[in-house]
Amino acid sequence: MLSASPSPDVVVIGAGIVGAACSYYLARAGMRVQVVERGFPCSGASGACEGNLVLWDKAPGAELALGKLAFECWDEVQRTLDFDFEFDRKGSIMVCANERDLEEARRTVAWLSGEGVRCRLLTPEELFEEEPALARDLPGGALFPDDAQVEPRLATVALLEAARRLGATLETEVEAQGLACSPDGRVQALRTSRGAIPTGAVVIAAGAWSSEVGRRFGVEIPIRARKGHLIVGEKSPGFIRRKLVETGYGDTVESSDAGLQVAMVAEIAKSGTVLIGSSRQITGYDTRVDPFVIQAIARRAARFLPALRQMKAVRSYAGLRPFSPDHLPLIGPVGPEGLFVASGHEGAGICESTATGLLISQWITGQPLALPGEWFDPRRFARGPGAELRVPGPAS
Ligand SMILES: Cc1cc2nc3c(=O)[nH]c(=O)nc-3n(C[C@H](O)[C@H](O)[C@H](O)COP(=O)(O)OP(=O)(O)OC[C@H]3O[C@@H](n4cnc5c(N)ncnc54)[C@H](O)[C@@H]3O)c2cc1C
Numbered sequence: 551m552l553s554a555s556p557s558p559d560v561v562v563i564g565a566g567i568v569g570a571a572c573s574y575y576l577a578r579a580g581m582r583v584q585v586v587e588r589g590f591p592c593s594g595a596s597g598a599c600e601g602n603l604v605l606w607d608k609a610p611g612a613e614l615a616l617g618k619l620a621f622e623c624w625d626e627v628q629r630t631l632d633f634d635f636e637f638d639r640k641g642s643i644m645v646c647a648n649e650r651d652l653e654e655a656r657r658t659v660a661w662l663s664g665e666g667v668r669c670r671l672l673t674p675e676e677l678f679e680e681e682p683a684l685a686r687d688l689p690g691g692a693l694f695p696d697d698a699q700v701e702p703r704l705a706t707v708a709l710l711e712a713a714r715r716l717g718a719t720l721e722t723e724v725e726a727q728g729l730a731c732s733p734d735g736r737v738q739a740l741r742t743s744r745g746a747i748p749t750g751a752v753v754i755a756a757g758a759w760s761s762e763v764g765r766r767f768g769v770e771i772p773i774r775a776r777k778g779h780l781i782v783g784e785k786s787p788g789f790i791r792r793k794l795v796e797t798g799y800g801d802t803v804e805s806s807d808a809g810l811q812v813a814m815v816a817e818i819a820k821s822g823t824v825l826i827g828s829s830r831q832i833t834g835y836d837t838r839v840d841p842f843v844i845q846a847i848a849r850r851a852a853r854f855l856p857a858l859r860q861m862k863a864v865r866s867y868a869g870l871r872p873f874s875p876d877h878l879p880l881i882g883p884v885g886p887e888g889l890f891v892a893s894g895h896e897g898a899g900i901c902e903s904t905a906t907g908l909l910i911s912q913w914i915t916g917q918p919l920a921l922p923g924e925w926f927d928p929r930r931f932a933r934g935p936g937a938e939l940r941v942p943g944p945a946s
Pocket of ligand 1: 567568587594724726727757759763778780868869872894896
């Protein structure tokens with residue numbers, strides 16, 4: 551038996567940022583929490599990504615509401631936790647490549663302003679004043695001054711450490727393998743590679759592997775891995791200030807196409823390291839870097855930031871985003887009583903992790919939910935064709 555006495559109230563599977571946030575909010579709510587991780591913290595997507603907290607990529611309704619809740623949670627977490635995880639409200643700029651993009655930026659600014667998100671269009675002159683490294687022929691952009699950035703690995707470790715200080719425990723190199731339930735269908739224990747852990751609640755926060763964990767538990771969790779590559783450029787302090795994203799990035803996020811899609815994103819870490827993305831493709835669970843994809847990313851990014859052609863790439867890597875069929879995460883109960891899932895955030899899991907942790911803690915402790923539970927109901931896919939609807943939020 552793996553667990554210390556007394557048994558945990560909740561076992562969280564996965565020590566990526568979503569599992570870390572669930573364990574923090576659950577421990578804060580007074581739960582005895584144990585995290586089991588088959589590798590080490592951040593061995594999944596949370597260790598192979600960027601750390602942007604942005605709202606402009608959220609769809610109207612449920613997704614934007616989750617993003618706004620996450621922003622509130624991040625504000626509170628960064629004020630409360632005694633850790634520097636490089637939280638920086640640096641703002642982001644949507645960069646337009648042509649007149650069509652400009653039209654799209656106009657629409658985005660109009661609807662997000664209506665939702666209370668601070669943003670405004672930038673003329674070409676204002677764009678270059680903000681970011682002098684951008685190509686001179688770009689027709690403009692849109693500024694989102696409240697978007698922020700964290701260092702995702704530090705943020706994950708900060709949430710895990712904060713949970714530990716509240717009594718949570720973390721077991722690494724322990725794989726969740728099965729579930730033991732009572733005859734009336736309640737969770738009784740988690741079976742792991744190092745023995746059973748008696749518990750009344752289990753949270754699957756296994757990122758792109760959540761479907762594999764679900765299968766072991768006899769539960770359908772329709773999450774696939776969506777691969778993304780990143781290039782790390784040499785340290786270039788001041789090269790850019792804000793997070794930069796081309797307008798077409800939203801289309802790659804919204805698309806369900808399995809083929810390769812590339813859109814420019816660029817940011818600079820506190821250390822001065824430049825991060826260049828992005829790619830999306832569904833190719834299984836292989837995280838090897840594909841030089842063809844790296845070249846495609848570099849070419850696209852240089853269209854917007856010509857000086858990149860001279861910048862040295864230090865390394866590149868790829869991670870697996872947990873991709874849900876309707877582009878919304880799965881947060882809430884699934885299968886036997888006591889089983890929950892917190893996964894499927896695709897390219898927004900760093901941003902949405904805090905709100906997800908809060909909602910999971912509210913589900914498990916029976917507190918009122920901060921957002922309607924049906925919006926992210928993991929059981930929505932089991933209801934047959936037509937059930938995979940985007941759930942409209944209050945203002946849409
Ligand atoms: C290139 C790239 C850029 C990105 N940029 C951003 C960004 O700027 N902003 C943003 O918000 N998001 C971004 N994302 C998305 C973000 O990285 C993910 O949504 C997020 O990290 C998912 O976190 P997670 O905890 O759900 O999954 P993961 O971090 O993958 O963690 C899952 C964990 O579960 C463990 N596990 C799996 N199976 C088992 C098992 N059976 N037993 C025990 N443990 C198990 C794994 O080892 C892993 O550590 C990006 C992703 C990529 C790939």
